[in-house]
Amino acid sequence: MSWYLENVYERNEESPYTFYVLSKVMIDNLAVGDLVKLIFVMEEQEVGLSAERMWVEITQINGQKFIGKLDNDPYRLQALKAGDEITFGMENICDTEYKDPDSADWDFYFDTMVIVSNDVLEKREFNFLLRDDSQDEGDSGWSIFSGYEDGDFQSDSKNFKVVSIGVILNIDDSILEFIDETPLCAYERNEDGFFVKIEDYDWEGYLNG
Numbered sequence: 001m002s003w004y005l006e007n008v009y010e011r012n013e014e015s016p017y018t019f020y021v022l023s024k025v026m027i028d029n030l031a032v033g034d035l036v037k038l039i040f041v042m043e044e045q046e047v048g049l050s051a052e053r054m055w056v057e058i059t060q061i062n063g064q065k066f067i068g069k070l071d072n073d074p075y076r077l078q079a080l081k082a083g084d085e086i087t088f089g090m091e092n093i094c095d096t097e098y099k100d101p102d103s104a105d106w107d108f109y110f111d112t113m114v115i116v117s118n119d120v121l122e123k124r125e126f127n128f129l130l131r132d133d134s135q136d137e138g139d140s141g142w143s144i145f146s147g148y149e150d151g152d153f154q155s156d157s158k159n160f161k162v163v164s165i166g167v168i169l170n171i172d173d174s175i176l177e178f179i180d181e182t183p184l185c186a187y188e189r190n191e192d193g194f195f196v197k198i199e200d201y202d203w204e205g206y207l208n209g
Contacts, residue, residue, distance in 0.1 A: 003077055005092040006051065017166035018174065020094075027064075032060050036068070037095035038088055040077055052077050053094065056086050061180035064090045085162045086110040109197045112140045116168060118159050119146040122146035123172050130201070132188035141183050144168055 011019045030036065036058060041051045052075055054069035070084045075178070120126045125149035134141040153159050169176065175195060179185065186201040 002043040002077060003040045004043065005031070005086075005088055006041050006123055007075070007091050008039070008094045009091050015166075015170050017169040018164065020103065020106050022093060022096065022100055025102075026096055026098065026100050027093065028095065029098075030058060030061065030066075031060060032058050032092075034081060035071060035097040036093045037123050038068075038092050039063070039094055040074070040085070055097075056088070059085075066090075066093075081153050098186065109169065110140055113138050114140050114142040114144055114165050114168055115160055116144040116163050117146055117149055117153070118161065119153070119179075120144055121161070121163075121170075123148075125131040126168070126171065126191040128187070129175065130206070131183045132207075133183050140165060140179075142179075147188070 003129050007021070008021050011205075012021045034057070035055045037053050038056055039053050054074060055071040057065055057071050058068045060067040066088050068086050069090070070080055070082050070086055073082045074080050123146050125146055127143045128145040130143055131141045132143065138142075143160075149159070165179070175187070178185075178195070179199070184203050186198040187195045189200055190196050
């Protein structure tokens, strides 16, 4: 089965709030003998598995280019085995064995949870959101809607998921302007495509409905 190494910077451009990339200082401090994690993408994708993340021990460094040996046996990618030589660049490194001090900056995107309608995830579009009081630790209180959901859709809990706020920011990060506003608040997208606050939102009807 053929494979190639994922470019982590391209993945980050596609999903800037959910695909973390290492800080430059982490890359610059790598040395021979260190372990780095690479994403091996299968060109012939299998159902439920398209890539494997595996550790590689660095054996040579030449600027931003590296040579290493695979440190573990693949789960499905039978074209490789532990000890195989791997040539890669800094653009292929998704993790190291060391803690990146900059990773804490991403905690908000990963650990802050929102409720989102399946319609938003399918359409990759949302036009209405509101913030209620949070119920659990990590719950932001935000609920995100496409604006096309009818009453029957909204009454079925199976039509909603809890996801990290980074998933929503990947769709539209303009909401960062008001994401810290205290409950109760509601916003809708206007005809110009911008979110505006609904000053007279029917909170009594929402909370008692």
